[in-house]
Amino acid sequence: MxxxxxxxxxxxxxxxxxxxxxxxxxxxxxxxxxxxxxxxxxxxxxxxxxxxxxxxxxxxxxxxxxxxxxxxxxxxxxxxxxxxxxxxxxxxxxxxxxxxxxxxxxxxxxxxxxxxxxxxxxxxxxxxxxxxxxxxxxxxxxxxxxxxxxxxxxxxxxxxxxxxxxxxxxxxxxxxxxxxxxxxxxxxxxxxxxxxxxxxxxxxxxxxxxxxxxxxxxxxxxxxxxDLLAPRHPDHGPQGLPVNRTAAAAGVSAEGLGRWRLEVVGPRPYTLSLDALRAMPPARARLPIACVEGWSVDADWGGVRVRDLVERAGGRPGRDALRVTSLEVGGAYRVMEMGAEYVDDPLTLLALTLNGQRLSLDHGFPARIIAPNRPGVLQTKWAHRLEVL
Structure with missing residues (x-):
């Protein structure tokens, strides 16, 4: 069959x-x-x-x-x-x-x-x-x-x-x-x-x-x-600038800044209060804050030249790098390093004001870094320690 x-x-x-x-x-x-x-x-x-x-x-x-x-x-x-x-x-x-x-x-x-x-x-x-x-x-x-x-x-x-x-x-x-x-x-x-x-x-x-x-x-x-589809508008935010990481998200509060001091570590270490910082020779710069997410805004910044702070601590602007530590509790950029070119640049500031006003807490009060041609994640907010390398 x-x-x-x-x-x-x-x-x-x-x-x-x-x-x-x-x-x-x-x-x-x-x-x-x-x-x-x-x-x-x-x-x-x-x-x-x-x-x-x-x-x-x-x-x-x-x-x-x-x-x-x-x-x-x-x-x-x-x-x-x-x-x-x-x-x-x-x-x-x-x-x-x-x-x-x-x-x-x-x-x-x-x-x-x-x-x-x-x-x-x-x-x-x-x-x-x-x-x-x-x-x-x-x-x-x-x-x-x-x-x-x-x-x-x-x-x-x-x-x-x-x-x-x-x-x-x-x-x-x-x-x-x-x-x-x-x-x-x-x-x-x-x-x-x-x-x-x-x-x-x-x-x-x-x-x-x-x-x-x-x-x-x-x-x-x-x-x-x-600007209809972008996640941020250049004018929206505290003091007219956007903010990626707020103080609350970073674990920084106004109550915890009552005894804030800037510590500068180098051959001649020293500390400064906020009033002492404000008494130093002022510097101003108009620089953009530009973030990796694509938004950027020009702003007027006022504060103290970083190279003046480094020189006072015995550092050599133009030759020494700098490590900056933030008060924020955690985050990939809590500690930031900048090379000698940035340290020596007269436009690199430890900023205390933004557009003529004291920094808001979300923008890094009492002090933050602002430098030319630099990503926003490296413009460290809530700076409290500068270490000459």
């Missing part, structure tokens, strides 16, 4: 087949056009991100050589970093939309080379999505994960960069053939496809422009009237 296996239902067979995509914009030309913009956004984001990282965590050989000019340098680079990262999020979504039919190619793996190509794309997509999503959540200071954001973001940035370079190397012939309308790979496309593509790219450019315009006002204050 002969047994025959029943034929599978036609539905089961069709379920194994990849879906069909008839849209004209899911093609290599569209992917290449959007990919150029996305690569530019990631490039700006990488370079400015490296500037931010090494200003915050300089290696020992660089710590005393970090430039203090231009004073608005970090404000510019970090503003570009956040703006390009937000633009990259929009562009990444469009790029994935343009190429997602290729996820359903059949058979899924045709050769070893094809398998490696698909693996490289998987790494690229995973790392790129991780970077833009975690970066966006960092802007709003929401951390729904257990790992430390800064080292993870920095490490994955290199993975993204390597993945992009590998992807471009693998796809170089295809990218070259679809780079422009006159390229060899686009001659056979119908005229309607070009019209649809232009409409798509105009829409994408408009979306990037709208998102940028409604968020960049947090750092470009001339556009603050359009």
């Amino acid at each position: 002969t047994f025959r296996l029943p034929k599978p239902p036609s539905r089961a067979v069709s379920a194994l087949r990849p879906p069909a995509f008839s849209g004209r914009l899911h093609d290599a030309r569209t992917a290449t056009a959007v990919g150029r913009w996305l690569a530019a956004a990631f490039g700006v984001c990488l370079v400015t991100g490296l500037v931010s990282h090494y200003l915050q965590h300089p290696p020992s050989w660089l710590a005393d050589r970090l430039p203090t000019r231009p004073v608005w340098g970090y404000r510019l680079t970090q503003g570009l970093h956040v703006a390009s990262g937000i633009a990259a999020l929009v562009l990444l979504l469009v790029k994935l939309w343009a190429v997602y039919p290729r996820l359903f190619v059949w058979p899924p793996v045709r050769s070893v080379r094809h398998a490696l190509e698909r693996l490289s794309v998987a790494v690229l997509v995973a790392t790129a999505v991780f970077e833009v999503v975690t970066g966006l959540l960092n802007i709003v200071e929401w951390y729904p994960w257990s790992f430390s954001f800064v080292p993870a973001h920095f490490a994955v940035a290199w993975a993204v960069t390597g993945s992009i370079l590998l992807h471009v190397a693998i796809k170089a012939p295809e990218i070259r053939s679809h780079w422009s309308r006159r390229s060899k790979g686009t001659r056979a496309l119908p005229a309607e496809a070009d019209a649809d593509r232009r409409s798509l790219l105009l829409a994408v450019g408009g979306a990037v422009g709208v998102v940028t315009l409604t968020t960049v006002g947090q750092s470009v204050t001339s556009l603050k009237a359009f």
Whole structure:
């Protein structure tokens, strides 16, 4: 007796087949056009991100050589970093939309080379999505994960960069053939496809422009009237400036500052009361406070030059570094170090006033550091100890 296996239902067979995509914009030309913009956004984001990282965590050989000019340098680079990262999020979504039919190619793996190509794309997509999503959540200071954001973001940035370079190397012939309308790979496309593509790219450019315009006002204050989507407005906060970390969050209270003294440690250590600090030769500087989340504001600061305090303690401005300790209970930046270039700069102040008024508690009363071309997390608030290194 002969047994025959029943034929599978036609539905089961069709379920194994990849879906069909008839849209004209899911093609290599569209992917290449959007990919150029996305690569530019990631490039700006990488370079400015490296500037931010090494200003915050300089290696020992660089710590005393970090430039203090231009004073608005970090404000510019970090503003570009956040703006390009937000633009990259929009562009990444469009790029994935343009190429997602290729996820359903059949058979899924045709050769070893094809398998490696698909693996490289998987790494690229995973790392790129991780970077833009975690970066966006960092802007709003929401951390729904257990790992430390800064080292993870920095490490994955290199993975993204390597993945992009590998992807471009693998796809170089295809990218070259679809780079422009006159390229060899686009001659056979119908005229309607070009019209649809232009409409798509105009829409994408408009979306990037709208998102940028409604968020960049947090750092470009001339556009603050359009600051609708950014998590902070440059004018909102105590004394007209935003605040990331309040005194309450840092565990600092007005009651605990009744006997505050500034301790300066060096070859000739000394302590100063707040009245004694105010009696020292005053200094003023107009400097931006620029935070890693992308917002920045110019302000007038008054106080005492840090180099005068270091020199009085027997330090050598221009040669000695400085360690600053805050009164805050905890936090990654409770203790901060600044290199000799910052210590020697006449615009680096132990600030006591902001825009002509005494510092509010949330802005670091009784004293805080303010220095040119420096991330906001290193402009230590509630300073109570300076140690000459």
